[in-house]
Amino acid sequence: MSAYLLLFLFFLLPVASAQTYRWGPCPTPMVQPNFNIQQYLGRWYEIEKLPTSFARGKCIEANYFFRQDGTVRILNQQFYKDKIRRAEGTAVIHDPRNPAQLGVSFSYFTPYSTYWVLSTDYTTLAVVYSCTDILHIFHVEFAWILSRTRFPPPQSVLYAKQLLVNEGIDLSRMTATDQTGCKDT
Structure with missing residues (x-):
């Protein structure tokens, strides 16, 4: 069994190097109380994030829309390698009692x-966190600071970072997203 685990980890490391991974289980940060998905819909710009393998470009944004079936359509966009790249996904609220804990998938073949x-005030700033536990040995985590504008006030970004730190999330690998020279499409 341990040989299989080592082999699994060996093949996972190239993917994980583009992510933020930590030993142990995922933390369980507090989420937005009384979250209202309707107010959250619309366009959000990525201001800062923990590294990801799927968003390496600039001018990164996410757009959220309700579908008739009650799910949320996600349209992500970034400018990467001289092209606009788009990805479409789905968000669902698994438990109406915890609407701020959504599940997101960008493929029919992957779990949410x-x-x-x-945290969000719906009109200027949102702080989002995601974590995936791998065999209870380590976890891969993501964190995003989102804004309704490409250039939010610095104090808003500092507030968001402090909120993440207070929840025990290590921001040493957090990087700013380049939002300069972007065209809205």
């Missing part, structure tokens, strides 16, 4: 990943 809205 966590997408927890830790």
Whole structure:
């Protein structure tokens, strides 16, 4: 069994190097109380994030829309390698008692990943966290600071970072997203 685990980890490391991974189980940060998905819909710009393998470009944004079936359509966009790249996904609220704990998937073949809205005022800023536990040995985590504008006030970004730190999330690998020279499409 341990040989299989080592082999699994060996093949996982190249993927994990583009992510933020930590030993132990996922933390369970507090989420936005009384979250209202209707107010959250619309366009959000990525301001800062923990590294991901799927969003390496600039001008990164996410758009959220209700579908008739009650799910949320996600349209992500970024400018990467001289092209606009788009990805479409689905968000669902698994438990109406915890609407800030959404599940997100960008493929019919993958399970829903966590997408927890830790804080938002709906009109200027949102702080989002996601974590996937791998065999209870380590976890892969993501965190995003989102804004309704490409250039939010610095104090808003500092507030968001402090909120993440207070929840025990290590921001040493957090990077700013380049939002300069972007065209709205």
